Amino acid sequence: MPGDDVLLTGHDLVLAYHEQVVVDGVSLTLGAGTVTALVGPNGSGKSTLLRSLARLHRPRGGAVQLGDRAVWGANALSGKEFAHRVTLLTQHRPTPAGVSVRDVVSYGRYPYRSGWRGVDTGGSAAIRRAMDLTGVAEMAERGVDELSGGELQRVWLASCLAQQTAVLLLDEPTNHLDLRYQVEILDVVRDLADEGVAVGVVLHDLDQAAMIADEAVLLSEGRIVASGGVGRVLTTEHLSPAYGVTVHVANDPVTGAIHCRPLGRHAPRPA
Numbered sequence: 001m002p003g004d005d006v007l008l009t010g011h012d013l014v015l016a017y018h019e020q021v022v023v024d025g026v027s028l029t030l031g032a033g034t035v036t037a038l039v040g041p042n043g044s045g046k047s048t049l050l051r052s053l054a055r056l057h058r059p060r061g062g063a064v065q066l067g068d069r070a071v072w073g074a075n076a077l078s079g080k081e082f083a084h085r086v087t088l089l090t091q092h093r094p095t096p097a098g099v100s101v102r103d104v105v106s107y108g109r110y111p112y113r114s115g116w117r118g119v120d121t122g123g124s125a126a127i128r129r130a131m132d133l134t135g136v137a138e139m140a141e142r143g144v145d146e147l148s149g150g151e152l153q154r155v156w157l158a159s160c161l162a163q164q165t166a167v168l169l170l171d172e173p174t175n176h177l178d179l180r181y182q183v184e185i186l187d188v189v190r191d192l193a194d195e196g197v198a199v200g201v202v203l204h205d206l207d208q209a210a211m212i213a214d215e216a217v218l219l220s221e222g223r224i225v226a227s228g229g230v231g232r233v234l235t236t237e238h239l240s241p242a243y244g245v246t247v248h249v250a251n252d253p254v255t256g257a258i259h260c261r262p263l264g265r266h267a268p269r270p271a
Helices: 046-053 079-083 103-110 125-136 150-160 180-192 204-212 236-243
Strands: 007-017 021-029 037-039 061-066 087-091 169-172 198-204 215-220 224-228 246-253 258-263
Touching: 007 046, 021 037, 021 046, 021 061, 021 087, 021 198, 021 204, 021 215, 021 224, 037 046, 037 204, 046 198, 061 103, 061 236, 079 087, 079 103, 087 150, 103 125, 103 150, 125 150, 125 180, 150 169, 150 180, 169 180, 169 204, 180 198, 180 204, 204 258, 215 236, 236 246
Parallel strands: 037 198, 037 215, 087 169, 169 198
Antiparallel strands: 007 021, 007 061, 215 224, 246 258
16 A cells, blocks of 8 residues: 555666566665656666566566565565555556456456455445546446557556555556646656655656656666666766767756757757
8 A cells, every 4th residue: 555664676687588688787776655767768678677676577687675575586475465565557558359448447456356256345446546547537438449549548557556556667657648648647646656655667758757756767778877866867968878869958947847858960059
């Protein structure tokens, strides 16, 4: 539940696909009440790192811990114990035919169902709240195979929120969403962290990371380039070599937040 004194930690993680190492010696911690943004170019290992923290990609080296419990190996948390405390919104999800929005959101309640009838005390309230937060309540009875990509994205996010975990892992949650829902979903993420949830989120939009994150981890070629407070990580000195293009960083004159602008060959240069 949100508010648990829980840390999800990766220690010296080495992650590989067959013989190809894609994350090499990375350590990070997700703390309660904190949004940690994983940023970096394509192929830098962000999504693989998130999947390992979610117990979906077994490390070749290093360890993942949830509080003082191991996530992999001997005496590790069971799958159900882990699902009570950690959930992941992945980039690639199925579109089941003949299933309603409400049914998909209810999938998030599977760790709580017990007995042969699948009794889930509190499940209905959790499902309603998750649908309200993500703006999908009005489409509750629609089939998910009738939805647009952005609508489906919000439905799967609602399923994660219905799980009511202390740790929320999100892989590009604003993908496919229009501007309104990008802003609203990011606001929900920030609100959840302010309620005590530990959030780890992969974002390609650096301005979105600056808007909601407390901490940032910048990855390049499977290694950490910089980590810490957003203002210390999202700098021209760190971002430009990591992305291979000049990135101008300044404070937005309207919001005061960090604004990151990549400069192509035809872009006017700042004075």
